[in-house]
Structure formats: C-alpha cells, structure tokens
Amino acid sequence: MPIGNVIPGTRVGSAPERHQPAPCRTVTYWCRNDHQTAIRLAAEVEVPQVWDCPRCGLPAGQDAQNPPGRVRPEPYKTHLAYVKERRTAEEGEAILAEALAALRRRRGRPTG
Incomplete structure (x- = not known):
C-alpha cells in the first residue's frame, strides 16, 4: 500500500530533477473597452506593440490611457x-x- 505522495516507478527518497524556468516578464495590454490583459513573455522576445484582447477581440496596446482604435477589416x-x-x-x-x-x-x- 503506497504511503504519502510517492510516484510509481521512483525510488523512495529520490528527489525529482529541478530545472530553472526560463526568464520571463509580464506585459500588460489594454483595449478600448478597458479590458486589461497580462501576457507572460520570454525575456529575450521582442514585445508586440498590439495584442488582441481575449475578451472582446479588439486590438489592445500597452498605454492604458490611449489604447489603439478598431482596425477596419x-x-x-x-x-x-x-x-x-x-x-x-x-x-x-x-x-x-x-x-x-x-x-x-x-x-x-x-x-x-
């Protein structure tokens, strides 16, 4: 009968390998409907100027006071x-x- 949080197929007392997560940063975007979206991006990635709002689909920018306007399709x-x-x-x-x-x-x- 297993005791505690033992993973089947591992030795008792063995520790899982620890890896350092990739360095990330959080970038916040705002759309015209005042929806705030925080996106985690890798530190070395270029930050996009515009991100689609996941709630309403409008383009969102990093300036909360002046979000981008609607794109005419x-x-x-x-x-x-x-x-x-x-x-x-x-x-x-x-x-x-x-x-x-x-x-x-x-x-x-x-x-x-």
Missing part, C-alpha cells in the same frame, strides 16, 4: 470584383464574345 470581395480589378470593360466584352462564340461552335449554331 478589408471588406469581402467577390470573384467578379477581383476580375474587374484586373480587366477593363473592353477586355471583359472581348473575353465574353470569345467564350460565347466557342459555346455556339460546340452546339453547332452559327456565330454572330
């Missing part, structure tokens, strides 16, 4: 919007006419 673009960025209206008309002519040829209809 890129609006969703359709495939047609991307095509219109690459092609002019004249190019689009030429491509459409070419595609319609090929379709009519496959179906055996005269082009025109």
